[in-house]
Amino acid sequence: MKVAYTGWTWIHGDPDTAKKQLEQSFKECKFLGYDTVENFAFIRDYYKDDPGELKKLCADCGVELVNLYGHFDFDVEGSLKRSMEQVDFLSEIGGKWFNCQNGGFGDNGPSERPTNPEMLDKTCEIANRLGEYAKKKGITVCFHPHYGTCVFSQSDIDYFAAHTNPEYVSFCFDTAHTTLAGIDPAAIIRQYGDRVAYMHLKDVDTYALSKAEGPAKMGTFRALGHGTVDFPAVKAALEEIGYDGVLCVELDRPEVCNFHSAEVSRIYLRDVLGL
Template identity: 45%
Template sequence: MKIAYTGWTWLINHEDNYKWEFEQFLKEVSDLGYQAVENFAFITKYFDNDADEVNGLLKKYNLELVNLYEHYTNDPEADYQSALEYVDFMKRTGATYLNLQGLMWEDAPNNRPTDDARIREYAELSNKIGKLCRENGMYACFHPHANTPVFTEEQIDLLMEYTDPELVYLCLDTAHTTLAGMDPVKAFDKYASRLAYVHLKDVDPDETVHPEWPMKRFRPLGVGTVDFKGIYKSLQKNGYDGVLCVELDIQPVCNYKSAMVSRRYLHDVLGL
């Protein structure tokens, strides 16, 4: 399995300094021994769609770009047009996976009743983007996420039912499945046949911590209570040999420290 890290949290500080921050991200995760990286698809804008410049930085730090991450809006046609641009950029950088995420809300309540009509809309769009990805030798991976219409087990099941298994795959996230009330190990077993990409992060089990925004309970690997040994065994049992991508939304200290703690855990505990 290939070990990757997500870089968007480096790129949220200085609007006029994104290229420097992206290179700093590459420098730090390379130093820590990660093999690959992913980033939100907005890096295509930061680099004016210049794949050669990104490739030069990746080569400088001996890293591979494996994934771009697209966020849906309320405009499916615009989302598909964005996917066309992202897939073109991915072809020129060698990336293989396009993550897809539903529109995220930031107002209460965090969890909302299942919206079957919206999930059907996402399924239709995801099938269309999935076909585009397959035609270009890539995988479209839907990412269930807190504060979006596809989060709970019921909602994931509906999306899987409404999408073509040969076009739309899953990116399961260990922390979001935990927040959704699922047992992550059982979830990885259940969805093994649709799994094409993995996000790893830990969770503080104390639900009294940040009840207004539970994603603030996310932690570096080994600092919470997610059963990563069990998840790794599930992945091995089901023949998964893809990317394990670490991500962390909130940093206890800084990006480098979080990435270091997680990399040490993967090496010392899982032998990766």
Template identity: 35%
Template sequence: MLKMKVSCHLITWEEDFVKGMEEASSLGYRACETFTRIALKCEDRSDEFKALFEKYGLVLSALYGGGRFSDASQFHETVAYNARVARFAAQNGSDRIVLGPRGPRTAGGTTLEELKTAARVINESAKRCFDLGVKACLHPHLNTEIQDENELDAIMEMTDPNFVFFCPDTAHLTKAGMDPVTVMRRYKDRIAYMHIKDVTPEEPDRTKFPILSGDEALPIFCELGLGSIDFPAVVRLLEEIQYDGWMTIEIDQSTSTPRNSLMVCRDYVEQKLSIPISNRM
């Protein structure tokens, strides 16, 4: 059985992160990631932030940083922002920050010069985070400057593996045309955090989505086990590399309620992947 720890993102609750904490806790989750803009509202009231986590029996798995890495004019601003996020994360018991790139994408893809600039900014941001006891983990993301495989490979090659780690997101990698297992194997020594979510099939069978609340269009990402990603293969790779870090379940958009979606994911992870989330197992 994997030693990894399972977390959940409260993105589905949007601004109502307290309700998200309450419902995630009621489902047995013991850790969460939340919007950084919400967390930083408590930057000068850290005790209140900590008290919320204690109330619901949760720990903070990570916060999401990042920036427009390819814009040299934002170098100092981006580095300072990520150090700020890392400092707050560390004060609240987390040692991970996700480095998320931003859009828009350059027509035809991010250029080599833009990638070189991005690598410098990412390197410096990660070093500042590391000095604070926090590992910075690069998260390739659709519709941003680091989306495609060649862009990911270039950044990983041009950054220091002692400071810049990897946060694979199974859905974003898949939708960008990559095989998550192949990419994760390539950067196995740098994986320090991860997001898992599923991808809705191109021609979905709506009868396989038991939590649909109506005839609404299906989102691009869906609850674990309802989409096309081979999660057993992902787990086998994690077992092979003896990954023992956080695996954060993320549902961008629910087709019923945030709680129902997180329950579907919990049941899939526990029953199909044999990874415990709650103390019910």
């Protein structure tokens, strides 16, 4: 298995500043021992006129950008158009995986809701059609169940899995979001083993989680080893299903700064998981 780090948390501000911050994320990740990186699909906006500029930046920094991460809403055709353009760009820069998630309910209602087939059917349609399109370009679509969206709970995931084509749609499970859903990450990996194509790793402070409500629950995410997720069990489950892909560390809200959190997680990966 190969370790990676996601760099979207470095990026803020206008396009020129964002491009410099992206370069900084590549250099810091490489320094820490992450040869593989991912980022949000919005970086296409900075390089769509010259994808070669981004390819050269990756080469100069010594990193491989293998994954872009996009978001759907409930506008099927609009989501497909945007996502297909992002997949086209990913293909041009030599990426291999496209992570995607539903972007959320968009109505200021509660973040956690019962399984909603009407919403899920739209998300499944987008994923199926995008997955078929991406496969022709050599890219695997990996759907990411996520807190605050219509694909979060066990029943949401099961419905989504039953209504998407395994030939076109795989999963990226996230150890923190599954924990927030009350799901054992190792168990969901075993359940959907043949559909796991990518992984996100982040830890959870479950004491803080027990006190948090609503979106504040995502503020309980931590660098690896600073929470209670059983990562050796996660690694064992991945080995059991024969997974030999990317383990990408992500931390939405770095505890000190991006570099520090990436360093803490890299030490844990090396010293505890032997990666």
